[in-house]
Amino acid sequence: MNPIITLTLQANLRYLRIASIMACNVAEIFADLACNATDIAEFCHAYELSVSEAFTNSVRYAEPSQPEKQVTIHFSSNNSTLAVSIIDTNPQFNPVTQAPDISCYPEGGYGLFLIHRLMDTVSYTRKDNTNILTMTKQATMVHEA
């Protein structure tokens, strides 16, 4: 993977839209450069939504005793695949993929499930007390009739 851009933000929901808008913009530019993507809007929405979910989780699980915690968002690419990693130093977590039981009217628990449904691959690594959640998606080619 070739690095594109890295952004580090304070772990605060005040900066949530910076993270998700940047994801959308990087995805749009990437899809435009990589190929004639079939649906750039959908590709961008997948990144905007997935980064919004992952950044929110990073903020929510940041320890309140350390208000200066940060979240790093790293984009990289390989041919037609764009990868984004969300990196934080929160406690280790279980990247559960199970859908919440919607009949119970749950107010939470959708985030990682949504990410798994929107992206092609999702991987979680715990290394040196750091969580690294990496998501990739391929920009698909236009197939003209």
Next chain:
Amino acid sequence: MNISEKTVNHYTILSLQGILNASSAPTLRNYIAGLPEAQSLVIDLEKIEFLDSSGLGALVGIARKKKSSSAVMKLARMNDRVKKVFEITQAYTLFDIYDDVSAAAEA
């Protein structure tokens, strides 16, 4: 996120505009908390530019409270980006969803 309010029949119509995410969901929850518990609602989502699971969670939580107080909560005018979140999570099964506000307030 901006919220505007009007009344049609016995429904309070709340029109949301902007971003509904973890940052703005408390604004919606607080606004709803200021309305009578048994007040039936139509939430107009036409001008929601972006919704994530925290925004969805806020809507689901409001629906649960309305259900427990025997009030009605309906959603109207979802755009495709909002609709996608409801489809993936199957949250559409929890709501009556309408294509226009007046139909929601008449039903």
